[in-house]
Amino acid sequence: MNEETLPVIQGSVCPVPLKHHDTIVMGHGSGGRMTQELIQEIFQPHLASPQLLAGNDFAEMIPAPSHGNGRLAVSTDSHIVSPLVFPGGDIGRLSVCGTVNDVAMSGATPLYLTACFILEEGLSTSLLESIVISMSEAAKEAGVQIVAGDTKVVEKGKADGLFINTTGMGWIPEGVEISGAGAQPGDIVLISGTMGDHGIAVLSARGELGFETEIQSDVAPLNHLIRSVIDAAPHTHVLRDPTRGGLATTLNEIACQSNMCITIEESLIPVQPAVNAACEMLGFDPFYVANEGKVIVIVPEAEAEAALTAMHLNPYGKNAAVIGNVSATPVSRVLLKTKIGGTRIMDVLAGEMLPRIC
Amino acid sequence: MRYLDEYRDAALVKNIVDRIDRTITQPWVIMEICGGQTHSIMQNGLDQILPAEIELVHGPGCPVCVTSLELVDKALAIASKPDVIFCSFGDMLRVPGSTGDLFSIRAKGGQVRVVYSPLDAVKIAKQNPDKQVVFFAIGFETTAPANAMSVLQAKALGLTNYSILVSQVKVPPAMHAILGSPTNRVQGFLAAGHVCSVMGYWEYYEIAEKYKVPITVTGFEPVDLLNGVLMTVQQLEAGKHEVQNAYSRVVSKEGNLPSQKILKDVFQVCDRNWRGIGMIPQSGLCLQPEFDAFNAEVRFNVGEIQTRESEICIAGQILQGIKKPPQCPAFGTFCNPENPLGATMVSSEGACSAYYRYARNESVNA
CATH class of the missing domain: 3.40.50.11740 (HypD, alpha/beta domain 2)
Structure with missing residues (x-):
């Protein structure tokens, strides 16, 4: 063998593994280097907090840095939505707002969130990043920090793109007593805005309506609005967000928990004309369609005006309205006064809402 | 919403109810054929604002x-x-x-x-x-x-x-079956507006004549329904049995x-x-x-099917207007929308479902 017959070595012959920058693969859930890269490239730049940057398997917080005596409120929620991005929001904004709102409904100031991601193999990383950015924006708007997180990857077909579980913690100041069981005879029922926007926006984005709508989801963090309501109406009895099952189902929960009758008037409940039209065509009732940025507020009559004014001053409450009142009997019932003057039961939704035939 | 709100106008509704009140002198049993009409009646609480002399019974017009x-x-x-x-x-x-x-x-x-x-x-x-x-x-x-x-x-x-x-x-054979039954109580019909939008109402002349019942083609909104009731009551009080159209904005004779x-x-x-x-x-x-x-x-080879119907459910009598949902022993107890014994409790057009959703509570007027 002479120099001319020797092979020319041009570089390393061992193939370098592909980086998989564009899509999620199983390796992103291995706990190894790819997981680290995913955290460093996608999650940390947007969701950084001192606790996350500490790099531990736990987060350390002081429960109430400046709120004095009180109680800790905790709520957890798993978020699944198809499609992941819809008019007015995405699963990221939804996962932050949903849990922030659940914590805020206790009268608490939401402070911290944890976030667990179940990613489906094949999910686009740029889509994931845009969802993480929208979580970050929603968290900033709500004024909460994301302090702990986890990521798992499941095989293609085992999840619908991306599931996010968030757990929220908040501090209930001393003296605030809010519960679904708190409604009392003579109380006034208010709602912070139009009903059914989120449900119809998501249905529309799925392309299942057979017609186009311009309806945007109302998904929003309500903690600032709620804080101003409590400041204006310190004896607020009930706060609850009418999410799945809509206004009708949520009012029934409150009526049952409080052993009271809630009577509301159809003509007072705000519904966007486009939502009404979509519901008419599909055979849905907007009072059963989900909302993600609305709150039912029940206060003593003397504080109703103040609560309404406080809501009107917040952009998420500009369409707020008084919709009814609470009475002692018939217990655990929700009654609806119809526009033409009849009165009927407004029941909970039984199972899945189904479109009618003709 | 335009073209709907006009037919849900409270003042107009009151006006028609007043006219029905002034017209009626005795009890009448009127059947609305379509389940969509049943639900609209219950959803809007029309049954409560009509004079007590009118008994609305619910027809078989629920396809499910x-x-x-x-x-x-x-x-x-x-x-x-x-x-x-x-x-x-x-x-x-x-x-x-x-x-x-x-x-x-x-x-x-x-x-x-x-x-x-x-x-x-x-x-x-x-x-x-x-x-x-x-x-x-x-x-x-x-x-x-x-x-x-x-x-x-x-x-x-x-x-x-x-x-x-x-x-x-098909609707007309069911109307024949109801009117020809020895247990029939129906004295007048609100015909189903949507069916008539396809079929017209030429098929009903024979029925009105044979059984001497007035038939009024009727829509689904409160004003439509009350107009249908008014026209039917006017005929009943006058001893007439004609086919009339109270839904002419949608339905033509042919x-x-x-x-x-x-x-x-x-x-x-x-x-x-x-x-x-x-x-x-x-x-x-x-x-x-x-x-x-x-x-x-x-x-598909699905010829040999063994069926088993609930023994308690009285859906058949309800669909013929013989009984009303609260008269069923299972209504609201064993039978509810989560666990329906019969289809009338399931469908958004079923009479039992309408009663369960909108009028389960007797003290609703209290």
Whole structure:
């Protein structure tokens, strides 16, 4: 063998593994280097907090840095939505707002969130990043920090793109007593805005309506609005967000928990004309369609005006309205006064809402 | 919303109720045919603002409710097959068959999809050439033209993987069955506006004449319904039995002729079993033999079906206007929307469901 017959070595012959920058693969859930890269490239730049940057398997917080005596409120929620991005929001904004709102409904100031991601193999990383950015924006708007997180990857077909579980913690100041069981005879029922926007926006984005709508989801963090309501109406009895099952189902929960009758008037409940039209065509009732940025507020009559004014001053409450009142009997019932003057039961939704035939 | 709010106007409603009040001198039993009308009556609380002399009884016009148990069971059998995508209107998914419903088939891995139109099912068939796509073609004359159209469209597209399971029913034979029954209490009819938009109302003259009952073609909004009641009461009080149209903004006497032609081209009249009522001669539509290739009952071997109906459910008597839902011992106890014994508790057009949702509480007026 002479120099001319020797092979020319041009570089390393061992193939370098592909980086998989564009899509999620199983390796992103291995706990190894790819997981680290995913955290460093996608999650940390947007969701950084001192606790996350500490790099531990736990987060350390002081429960109430400046709120004095009180109680800790905790709520957890798993978020699944198809499609992941819809008019007015995405699963990221939804996962932050949903849990922030659940914590805020206790009268608490939401402070911290944890976030667990179940990613489906094949999910686009740029889509994931845009969802993480929208979580970050929603968290900033709500004024909460994301302090702990986890990521798992499941095989293609085992999840619908991306599931996010968030757990929220908040501090209930001393003296605030809010519960679904708190409604009392003579109380006034208010709602912070139009009903059914989120449900119809998501249905529309799925392309299942057979017609186009311009309806945007109302998904929003309500903690600032709620804080101003409590400041204006310190004896607020009930706060609850009418999410799945809509206004009708949520009012029934409150009526049952409080052993009271809630009577509301159809003509007072705000519904966007486009939502009404979509519901008419599909055979849905907007009072059963989900909302993600609305709150039912029940206060003593003397504080109703103040609560309404406080809501009107917040952009998420500009369409707020008084919709009814609470009475002692018939217990655990929700009654609806119809526009033409009849009165009927407004029941909970039984199972899945189904479109009618003709 | 324009074109709807006008028919939900509280002042107009009061005006018509006042006119009914001034007209009526004695009790009358009036049946609204269509389940959509029943729900509108209960949803708007019309039953509470009408004079006590008027008893509204609820007719058989709920397509989900009258679909025979045998056909529901056939649907379950077909939907369970691994190579089938079974498409249905949403209302049908919760209707109990002998051993379960379409939701339970879906939970076991069957491919059951909700569609808004049979033409969507044709699209699914086109997109899934390796699957058999079956559409559950239920309903009255209202749904029949679109269901027939889906067969014509599938044929034109040369699809060999599309078929329909037909449970079409016709309104006039059911009116004959109710009026001819020895237990009949119905003295006047609010005819179903949507059915009449397709079929017109020429078929009703014979019925009005034979049984001496007034028939008023009626819509679905509060003002429409009350107008229908007013016109029927005026006839009853005057001893008349004519066919009148209180829904002229939608319905003409001859109806939608192109739709009627499609029905004739694709379907033929047949005897049909109505759930809870029994066999009504010449009350159904089934596919003409030349469309056998699109007939799911021919394509799938589901002939031998053993059915088992709840022994307690009185849906049949309710669909004929003999009894009202609260008179059923199971109403609101063993039977509720989560655990329905009969289809009348399931459908958004079923009378039991309407009572359960809107008027379960006797003290509602208190």
